[in-house]
Amino acid sequence: MAEVYILGAGPAGAGAAAELERLGIDYILIDRASFPRSKPCGGVLPWRAVEELRLPGDVAERWLEGYRIFSPSLEKVESRFPSRGAVVRRSALDAYLLSLLEKKPSRVRVVRVREKADRVELLTDDGKLSADYLIAADGANSVARRSLGIHYTKLALACQYVLELPEGAVEERIGGWFEVYYLFSRGYGWLAPLRSCVKAGIGGLGSSFSRRALDSFIRATPVAEKLAGGKVIRYQAHRIPMQGPAERLATERAVLAGDAGGFVFPGTGEGIYYAIKSGAAAARAVAQAMEGDALAGSYEEELKGAGLLSLRGVHFLEEVLASPEHAERYVRRLKKLFQ
Ligand SMILES: Cc1cc2nc3c(=O)[nH]c(=O)nc-3n(C[C@H](O)[C@H](O)[C@H](O)COP(=O)(O)OP(=O)(O)OC[C@H]3O[C@@H](n4cnc5c(N)ncnc54)[C@H](O)[C@@H]3O)c2cc1C
Helix, strand or coil: CEEEEEECCCHHHHHHHHHHHHHCCCCEEEECCCCCCCCCCCCEECHHHHHHHCCCCCCEEEEEEEEEEECCCCCEEEEEEEEEEEEECHHHHHHHHHHCCCCCCEECCEEEEEECCCCEEEEECCEEEEEEEEEECCCCCCHHHHHCCCCCCCEEEEEEEEEECCCCHHHHHCCCEEEEECCCCCEEEEEEECCCEEEEEEEECCCCCCHHHHHHHHHCCCHHHHCCCCEEEEEEEEEEECCCCCCCCECCCEEECHHHHCCCECCCCECHHHHHHHHHHHHHHHHHHHCCCCHHHHHHHHHHHCCHHHHHHCCHHHHCCCCHHHHHHHHHHHHHHHC
16 A cells, blocks of 8 residues: 555656655555566657756767758658757656656556546556545556546557667758658658657557558658668657547546657657656646645646646648648748748
């Protein structure tokens, strides 16, 4: 029995743990993986995340100048960050976030969550755990979310290769830019530069976002030219929530943070920064619930205060990724804005 369990030790779980420590509240952090662990991810961090995390140089594989966005007709627009962003390997970033905590995660796999009137029960491979409160930060396929009866309608599939390029090629062909390609309906492709490798991926809604489609993406112009001579060293696939934060994000004793709650920007798949912020908001809401406030109401207020509910008003899928024509118009509008 613990007062607060945090399920999942990725960015959302680490963000929640750091905030509970700041508030002086004890917690137990659990994850089925042992760290450092890998997570399929472009690893792109915008400038504000780099600033807030004071990201160390050895965690940043490459500093980023901004986004380079391509329309279906390969019209290009560059959106420069006000200060540098970064591309990271998730094994390094997540280990770094955990290194900032006083406690380390325990290795436990949760198979189901059950809410009772006076506690939350976590059914694990190894027996039952009970807590007063649960911060569920167990990612896009969240067991907690499904156990609590909260369902997503738009859970995209994303596939990604890590390719090693000939010496100097990453710098010369991509440099410090995260490239986003709006070439398809209901999804997009990307190139994220590391030191000598590139992450090349596609993600979106529907069965067309498969490894075969990823193969076509990396063979198409201009991506193929940028990846020429590249050797695939890893293939990964995972889900990305694309509908924005769920309408119901909390019960009386459990809150959903990070991907489990749908905190991802659907135009780029960016979720790391929102995961950390929503984890911290969840921790503050739990602190208020301990004082007698309703958990769901407190969480909604904390999310609003942190600006995270604006993700609910982003209709990127419907307005930009609806068709190549929509995407073309969007990129042309951006071009007028930025150039
Ligand atoms: C291909 C791809 C590319 C992406 N690119 C970017 C990008 O460039 N930039 C960006 O900001 N975001 C990107 N994202 C999104 C980003 O990866 C997520 O938003 C982010 O990881 C969310 O953090 P989280 O802590 O909520 O979940 P996760 O990082 O998924 O962490 C969840 C943790 O919960 C644990 N867990 C899960 N289930 C259980 C269980 N049953 N029992 C115990 N432990 C469990 C897992 O082991 C894991 O450690 C990408 C996603 C994908 C799939």
